Amino acid sequence: MHELRVKTRSRNDLVDITAEVQKAVSDSGVDDGVCLLFVPHTTAAVTINEGADPAVRQDIEAELDKVFPWRDGYAHAEGNSAAHIKTSLVGSSETVIVGGGRLILGTWQSIYFCEFDGPRDRKVYVRVTA
Amino acid sequence: MHELRVKTRSRNDLVDITAEVQKAVSDSGVDDGVCLLFVPHTTAAVTINEGADPAVRQDIEAELDKVFPWRDGYAHAEGNSAAHIKTSLVGSSETVIVGGGRLILGTWQSIYFCEFDGPRDRKVYVRVTA
Amino acid sequence: MHELRVKTRSRNDLVDITAEVQKAVSDSGVDDGVCLLFVPHTTAAVTINEGADPAVRQDIEAELDKVFPWRDGYAHAEGNSAAHIKTSLVGSSETVIVGGGRLILGTWQSIYFCEFDGPRDRKVYVRVTA
Numbered sequence: 186m187h188e189l190r191v192k193t194r195s196r197n198d199l200v201d202i203t204a205e206v207q208k209a210v211s212d213s214g215v216d217d218g219v220c221l222l223f224v225p226h227t228t229a230a231v232t233i234n235e236g237a238d239p240a241v242r243q244d245i246e247a248e249l250d251k252v253f254p255w256r257d258g259y260a261h262a263e264g265n266s267a268a269h270i271k272t273s274l275v276g277s278s279e280t281v282i283v284g285g286g287r288l289i290l291g292t293w294q295s296i297y298f299c300e301f302d303g304p305r306d307r308k309v310y311v312r313v314t315a
Numbered sequence: 316m317h318e319l320r321v322k323t324r325s326r327n328d329l330v331d332i333t334a335e336v337q338k339a340v341s342d343s344g345v346d347d348g349v350c351l352l353f354v355p356h357t358t359a360a361v362t363i364n365e366g367a368d369p370a371v372r373q374d375i376e377a378e379l380d381k382v383f384p385w386r387d388g389y390a391h392a393e394g395n396s397a398a399h400i401k402t403s404l405v406g407s408s409e410t411v412i413v414g415g416g417r418l419i420l421g422t423w424q425s426i427y428f429c430e431f432d433g434p435r436d437r438k439v440y441v442r443v444t445a
Numbered sequence: 446m447h448e449l450r451v452k453t454r455s456r457n458d459l460v461d462i463t464a465e466v467q468k469a470v471s472d473s474g475v476d477d478g479v480c481l482l483f484v485p486h487t488t489a490a491v492t493i494n495e496g497a498d499p500a501v502r503q504d505i506e507a508e509l510d511k512v513f514p515w516r517d518g519y520a521h522a523e524g525n526s527a528a529h530i531k532t533s534l535v536g537s538s539e540t541v542i543v544g545g546g547r548l549i550l551g552t553w554q555s556i557y558f559c560e561f562d563g564p565r566d567r568k569v570y571v572r573v574t575a
Contacts, residue, residue: 186412186414186419221349221410221412223410223411223412223419224421225419225420225421225422225424226421226423226424227363227364227365227371227421227423227424252382253378253382257378257381259370259374259378260370260373260374260377261368261370261371261373261374262368262370263368266370266371266374266375266378267378269364269365269371269374269375270374270375270378270379272364273362273363273364273375273405273429274404274405276362276406276409277362277363277409277424278363278409278410278411280410310412310419312349312412314349
């Protein structure tokens with residue numbers, strides 16, 4: 186299992202980690218298999234989405250904020266329930282197929298670490314298997 | 316494949332099943348591998364989120380109800396479309412890494428069975444592989 | 446790895462692909478294992494939900510449109526940010542257990558390809574492993 190470190194810079198922050206995940210795949214020596222990504226936090230998640238236009242991740246961050254507002258009469262005293270809710274919707278894990286030592290992603294796909302309660306120092310677990 | 320039984324007590328009910336999943340992992344004898352969870356229902360899901368403060372799961376249940384209301388002019392005659400929608404967003408499966416015979420979860424993470432149309436008797440499939 | 450082709454017919458289109466996925470499982474010759482589905486697009490996803498009443502998928506499509514409107518002041522010039530957002534929430538991958546050469550789904554479960562920016566010609570990657 187590899188462990189990636191991600192430094193997030195704001196409350197919401199979608200960080201493109203595709204290159205780091207690809208490096209973990211290359212380091213694993215696995216040619217054909219799967220790459221499992223797991224985020225061990227409860228206010229951060231992982232997703233796959235467009236990497237070309239940064240406006241896409243801005244729109245994802247802003248729309249999720251609009252639909253699941255930071256303040257909305259939540260019971261949880263820490264005040265970050267919106268981040269917990271987004272985490273359960275986006276999800277803590279993602280699986281990508283590996284072929285020829287490469288992540289088999291679509292043309293426009295990048296892998297994003299999704300911070301919903303930053304800025305923080307975060308981790309992602311990567312497990313590559315044949 | 317192990318099969319867990321979950322009894323839910325209300326329409327929305329996030330039930331912490333971490334201990335039962337860990338038991339399935341221990342019973343499997345797998346030391347290092349992955350644990351796949353699969354919910355074979357269409358109005359229930361599985362997620363990973365904070366297990367320490369019960370207010371977190373209350374906030375998740377309440378906010379999802381607010382955003383995806385139980386009555387909202389749905390076409391489905393059974394009247395439980397909100398539960399189907401939440402199920403597709405939270406998701407039917409989850410994968411957790413296993414190391415040293417233990418689920419490798421973050422400090423605050425618990426595994427929740429998510430009931431959205433209870434109370435009911437439910438099942439979760441657990442597959443642990445090396 | 447198998448590759449399925451899916452033709453979608455409208456902007457939102459949940460297409461039942463259970464039979465095609467089962468065929469890929471059968472063709473793989475794998476008796477017991479897992480079937481990983483991966484959608485290599487950024488405005489389409491995969492989910493598991495009720496296959497019996499078509500009103501369920503209509504309600505999913507309509508409610509997601511209501512909550513994440515097509516026009517909502519998005520920054521992304523292509524104008525399809527709502528489709529990107531829904532994709533990250535529903536998710537790009539799904540894993541199903543295989544037993545006796547069959548997908549182990551619940552009684553009411555079907556596998557749906559979820560188009561959010563169609564109509565288009567789409568692909569789904571299927572990887573079946575023992």
